[in-house]
Amino acid sequence: MSETGKGLATVDLCKSFGALSVANSINFNLDAGARHALIGPNGAGKTSFVNLVTGVLRPTSGRLMLDGQDITALPQAQRVKRGLVRTFQITALFRRLCVLENVALAIAERQGVGGDFLRPAGRHRAVIEEAYDVLEMLDLARDALRPITELAYGRQRMVEIAVSLALKPSVLLLDEPAAGVPPSESIMIVEAIERLPADIAVLFIEHDMELVFRVAQRITVLVQGSVLVEGKPADIAADPRVRQVYLGERKH
Amino acid sequence: MMQEHSTERLVRAAHIAEFSARHRLRWLEALPWVAAIAAYFVFPNYLALGAQILATILFVLSLDLVLGYAGIVTLGHAAFFGVGAYTAGMLAANGWGEPVSGLLVGGVAAAAVGLVSGAIVLRTSGLTLLMQTLVVAAMLYELANKAHRFTGGADGLQGMEMWPIFGTFRFDMFGNTAYFYCLVVLFLCWAAARNVVHSSFGRSLTGIRENVGRMHAIGAPVARRKLLIYTFSAALAGIAGGLIAQTTQFVGLGVLNLERSGMALIMLIIGGVGQLYGAFIGVPLYMIAQDRFAEVDPAYWYFWIGLSLVFIVVFLRGGVFGVVERLFGRGKSP
Amino acid sequence: MVLYLISVGLSVTMGLMGFVNLAHGAFAMIGGYLMTSLMSRYNVPFVLALTAAVVVVILISLILERLLYRRLYGGDELDQVLMTMGLIFISIASVTYIWGPITQPMQPPPALSGQIDLGFRTFPTYRTFLIVCGAVLVTLLWLTLERTRFGAQVRAAVDNLRMAQTIGINTSRLFATTFALGSGLAALGGALGAEILPITTFYAMDNLIYFLIVVAIGGLGSIRGPFFAALLIGVSDTAFKYVAPELGAFFIYALTMAILLWFPRGIFGRT
Numbered sequence: 003m004s005e006t007g008k009g010l011a012t013v014d015l016c017k018s019f020g021a022l023s024v025a026n027s028i029n030f031n032l033d034a035g036a037r038h039a040l041i042g043p044n045g046a047g048k049t050s051f052v053n054l055v056t057g058v059l060r061p062t063s064g065r066l067m068l069d070g071q072d073i074t075a076l077p078q079a080q081r082v083k084r085g086l087v088r089t090f091q092i093t094a095l096f097r098r099l100c101v102l103e104n105v106a107l108a109i110a111e112r113q114g115v116g117g118d119f120l121r122p123a124g125r126h127r128a129v130i131e132e133a134y135d136v137l138e139m140l141d142l143a144r145d146a147l148r149p150i151t152e153l154a155y156g157r158q159r160m161v162e163i164a165v166s167l168a169l170k171p172s173v174l175l176l177d178e179p180a181a182g183v184p185p186s187e188s189i190m191i192v193e194a195i196e197r198l199p200a201d202i203a204v205l206f207i208e209h210d211m212e213l214v215f216r217v218a219q220r221i222t223v224l225v226q227g228s229v230l231v232e233g234k235p236a237d238i239a240a241d242p243r244v245r246q247v248y249l250g251e252r253k254h
Numbered sequence: 255m256m257q258e259h260s261t262e263r264l265v266r267a268a269h270i271a272e273f274s275a276r277h278r279l280r281w282l283e284a285l286p287w288v289a290a291i292a293a294y295f296v297f298p299n300y301l302a303l304g305a306q307i308l309a310t311i312l313f314v315l316s317l318d319l320v321l322g323y324a325g326i327v328t329l330g331h332a333a334f335f336g337v338g339a340y341t342a343g344m345l346a347a348n349g350w351g352e353p354v355s356g357l358l359v360g361g362v363a364a365a366a367v368g369l370v371s372g373a374i375v376l377r378t379s380g381l382t383l384l385m386q387t388l389v390v391a392a393m394l395y396e397l398a399n400k401a402h403r404f405t406g407g408a409d410g411l412q413g414m415e416m417w418p419i420f421g422t423f424r425f426d427m428f429g430n431t432a433y434f435y436c437l438v439v440l441f442l443c444w445a446a447a448r449n450v451v452h453s454s455f456g457r458s459l460t461g462i463r464e465n466v467g468r469m470h471a472i473g474a475p476v477a478r479r480k481l482l483i484y485t486f487s488a489a490l491a492g493i494a495g496g497l498i499a500q501t502t503q504f505v506g507l508g509v510l511n512l513e514r515s516g517m518a519l520i521m522l523i524i525g526g527v528g529q530l531y532g533a534f535i536g537v538p539l540y541m542i543a544q545d546r547f548a549e550v551d552p553a554y555w556y557f558w559i560g561l562s563l564v565f566i567v568v569f570l571r572g573g574v575f576g577v578v579e580r581l582f583g584r585g586k587s588p
Numbered sequence: 589m590v591l592y593l594i595s596v597g598l599s600v601t602m603g604l605m606g607f608v609n610l611a612h613g614a615f616a617m618i619g620g621y622l623m624t625s626l627m628s629r630y631n632v633p634f635v636l637a638l639t640a641a642v643v644v645v646i647l648i649s650l651i652l653e654r655l656l657y658r659r660l661y662g663g664d665e666l667d668q669v670l671m672t673m674g675l676i677f678i679s680i681a682s683v684t685y686i687w688g689p690i691t692q693p694m695q696p697p698p699a700l701s702g703q704i705d706l707g708f709r710t711f712p713t714y715r716t717f718l719i720v721c722g723a724v725l726v727t728l729l730w731l732t733l734e735r736t737r738f739g740a741q742v743r744a745a746v747d748n749l750r751m752a753q754t755i756g757i758n759t760s761r762l763f764a765t766t767f768a769l770g771s772g773l774a775a776l777g778g779a780l781g782a783e784i785l786p787i788t789t790f791y792a793m794d795n796l797i798y799f800l801i802v803v804a805i806g807g808l809g810s811i812r813g814p815f816f817a818a819l820l821i822g823v824s825d826t827a828f829k830y831v832a833p834e835l836g837a838f839f840i841y842a843l844t845m846a847i848l849l850w851f852p853r854g855i856f857g858r859t
Contacts, residue, residue: 095468108472122449146269374845392797392837396837516673556684560679560680561674566670
């Protein structure tokens with residue numbers, strides 16, 4: 003993909019904290035509709051990469067392109083408005099609010115009514131209806147009025163995805179969507195990822211290799227802040243370097 | 255299949271209806287107002303205290319908006335109360351005794367101070383923010399102290415002359431007018447605050463309090479929202495200060511000191527934070543108890559207020575309101 | 589220098605332990621009360637009275653730490669603010685009850701009263717003594733916290749509580765010790781400084797903002813920070829009051845705000 007096409011691209015993206023380099027000249031492309039996995043051993047800089055792309059961290063140098071436009075200088079909220087959305091590795095929800103409201107808050111922001119201080123939130127009917135649609139799509143409707151704290155962890159991860167979907171992303175970054183979820187519930191998350199609208203470009207970080215190889219069309223391996231290799235799942239699985247740094251490590 | 259589909263739709267409709275109705279008035283909400291009117295007839299000799307209580311409720315309510323809803327921990331809310339009080343006071347002392355406009359100007363002045371200081375201090379968080387709010391109030395205190403010519407300094411501002419409200423209701427020595435004046439103003443401000451809290455804006459504030467990182471991630475302009483509620487709250491605090499100034503016809507440096515900010519916090523904690531009703535419970539409890547006990551022995555009073563504060567924080571979370579709610583087992587979402 | 593003596597203790601609890609301890613001044617106040625009354629009522633010698641005051645305050649602080657403070661470690665700031673504010677009120681009431689509402693007189697021992705001739709000008713001996721005390725304390729504390737095992741443990745525990753526990757540090761005892769250290773320093777400062785910051789019932793409340801400013805400017809968890817901050821505040825306060833007396837302390841507050849905006853964690857704050 004070229005730098006001017008749809009999707010996300012990073013150009014020579016670098017980030018260092020003093021002597022520690024967490025992103026070392028990363029050139030990465032995520033095409034529209036892609037299902038792309040980012041893997042690598044702990045401390046490889048995967049979450050830092052997501053933070054750089056979403057604007058939580060400022061890159062030391064390099065550029066970020068979204069749909070052909072330079073977004074390097076844009077604040078986080080502006081990137082979200084342009085369709086660049088993430089989930090968090092550790093569930094980040096409004097824990098004491100109900101599921102429906104978690105999603106409704108996101109939709110209110112997207113529709114630009116989040117700052118309306120005159121009309122009661124309950125009268126923004128379009129927001130609530132749309133929030134409920136998202137819940138139905140992810141099979142969360144029966145928990146609509148329960149606060150997050152009452153849900154099983156797997157369901158909480160689903161709400162995390164629901165909130166992101168509510169923002170109508172064109173690029174969705176899933177930071178370890180199945181982290182901490184018991185195996186009995188992780189199938190639910192795999193299915194949810196598979197059911198994501200086809201036009202969304204999805205990048206996910208994941209340690210669960212089963213999930214990675216089931217969903218991903220392409221895989222990038224990150225080691226110590228640099229891209230080690232990128233390719234189709236079958237090629238990655240066969241790559242001796244990958245086996246050595248990553249798959250090998252998992253065996254012992 | 256058909257059957258299942260229609261139950262789903264029913265559930266959906268029920269869920270949405272329940273969710274949409276959360277902002278509706280509940281009958282319990284009428285209670286403070288009934289009590290306030292009843293108090294007028296039951297305690298006709300305590301109307302001056304009553305008016306002070308009502309004005310202080312408004313002040314504490316304004317604090318609840320920033321602390322309870324937006325999660326901004328401040329030790330300097332007296333700044334806005336004081337600005338409102340001095341503005342209204344100085345207008346009346348310099349020949350403009352019309353109460354309603356004086357109150358509005360006080361509110362606007364406080365809002366302006368809130369906007370400017372908020373734009374600066376809200377950039378920080380945690381302990382630094384705490385310090386910044388404290389310092390803003392201290393700066394204003396020092397300013398009022400030194401600007402003796404305009405504020406009366408440590409002697410207090412005197413010589414205020416209030417005109418009748420709307421040209422008809424004269425402030426009487428028994429505090430009849432003052433009481434109802436405060437009650438009406440409090441009601442209007444409460445209605446406005448309630449509306450804001452239940453609006454999309456208000457809910458997004460709750461979101462900021464619950465999880466700032468998530469609010470950023472859904473694209474909310476967090477800084478702007480915080481500044482807006484800070485300014486709104488400052489305006490209400492300013493109106494509360496104006497009420498006290500107009501009804502007592504005196505403004506002293508005490509309106510700006512740390513103790514006032516602290517007391518407001520304490521009253522809010524006693525009543526319960528983030529419920530909009532904490533002020534209605536905490537302020538009367540506190541002020542009536544203070545009126546009873548502090549006369550006898552101030553040290554004694556400090557001891558008990560300190561002890562109950564420690565007790566509430568360590569053992570009773572959520573204040574009186576929270577405890578009552580837990581007793582009745584109503585798991586309301588905040 | 590008095591400000592420093594008291595504030596450095598606060599910097600230890602607030603900075604190292606991350607606890608917003610508004611009641612810090614109360615410990616200083618109790619230290620001051622204990623020493624002045626021991627000296628004036630029971631004619632206890634200066635050094636003994638000072639030691640006794642510090643020891644008693646440390647004991648009180650240990651009890652409070654165990655009963656109250658530890659429940660709020662790592663809790664939210666609001667709770668810490670409120671609880672310690674409650675403690676201030678209790679302390680105000682208690683000292684009024686025990687000592688009455690009158691300011692406690694403080695007479696430095698004969699050896700330390702009078703003037704000292706520094707060659708170019710004379711200087712009150714007691715103040716010189718305070719300055720020397722402060723300087724010694726800075727050095728001692730700095731050595732303790734930066735160079736000893738204890739200091740390293742405290743810093744490790746604050747950075748990552750669970751990790752510190754896993755590697756076998758008794759964090760509960762560690763925090764109690766640190767807290768006692770902070771309170772003891774407060775008592776020392778309050779007692780020594782009784783001549784300059786008069787001991788009154790509202791001491792903890794009235795001086796709170798100064799303590800906080802010194803700590804905030806100096807930087808949390810720093811030993812040198814409050815030292816320089818106290819110096820800076822002292823010098824600039826005098827300077828501003830000389831240049832523009834009609835504005836009083838206004839400039840100090842403005843300066844504090846500016847510094848905090850520039851360095852949100854204080855000048856010597858750890859990042």
